[in-house]
Amino acid sequence: MFPEDWTGREIWSRPVGDPSSLIREREDLSTKLGIAIRRNAEIDALDLSDLAQSTQTEFQSEWHATYTKINELKGKLAKLPNLSDAHISDHVLFTHRREVEGELWEAFSINSMSVVLKNGNGANWNAWSKQTSFKVYYCLSMIKMPPQSEYQFRRSPAFVSIKEFGLWSKRFGGDIHDGEKYSPEHKARLWLKKKVGEHGTKPYAKPFFIDEMISEFGISKRLAERIWPEVVPDSWSTPGPPNPNNKK
Structure with a gap:
């Protein structure tokens, strides 16, 4: 998905400005969940023994439907993006x-x-995802299990088989499972090579290209500085024209 546009910064992203829409979505799901839980509790508290069988069946059907709804709402809540570590508003x-x-x-x-968890066992995804305490931190490759899980630890690194990921990713077309090909570093290298090919002689000073790689591809300054001598010709090592972004 998005093989040509993915920068690696997506995992740290959050809604632009105040993430009120996501907050409202969480609050709406929580309200609906509370209503469903309360209704099931009301049905549980009923004494159905004196009611006709058809009426008992109606209450039982409602209870099961509400129970299913509760699990769906819990799953939707757990699925909402975690913004605790998100710092890029885009x-x-x-x-x-x-x-x-x-x-x-x-x-x-x-x-x-x-x-796969740190102990080598598989995550009980379907059961855990129905609990609102289940959290997935994609940016950290970590999951937080519900307190009632079968393991003593609550947090664990989350691992996925490369083979399984490769087979799954093929449904989106292209070789998106080739992480090296679409890494921010690789994209930055291609971009710089393209600039060298387009200009021949260096059109601007080195800091311009360093800043562009950092802002466009989200790489660190240290990595951008390392890419520079590995890509540009010797002729680009001499001082060039000033950064156009500094012009008034």
Whole structure:
């Protein structure tokens, strides 16, 4: 998904400005969940023994339907993006993030891919995802299990088989499972090579290109500085014209 546009910064993205829409979505789901839980509790408290069988069946059917709704709402709450570590406000990046995380969640839910914990056991995704305390931190490759899980630890790194990921990713077309090909570093290298080919002689001073790689591809200054001598010709090592962004 988004092989040509993915920068790697998506995992740290959040809605632009105040993430009120996501907050409202969480509050709305929580309200609906509370109503459903309360209704099931009301039915549980009823003494149905004196009612006709058909009436008992109606209450039982309602209870099961509400129970299913409760699990659906819990899953939707757990699926919402975690913003605790998100620091990049960008609409496009966040839109891509939600779409990719949604596809991954679906893959784990239907066992297209399995999540392996630090002890080598598989995550009980379908059961845990119905608990609002279940958290997935995609940016950290970590999950937080519900307190009632079968393991003593609550947090664990989450691992996925490269083979399973490769097979799953083919459904989106292209070689998107080739992480090296679409890494921010690789994109920065291609961009710089393209600039060298376009200009021949250096059109601007080195800091301009360093800043562009950092802002466009989200790489560190240290990495950009390392890419520079590995890509540009010797003729570009001499001082060039000033950074156009500094012109008034």
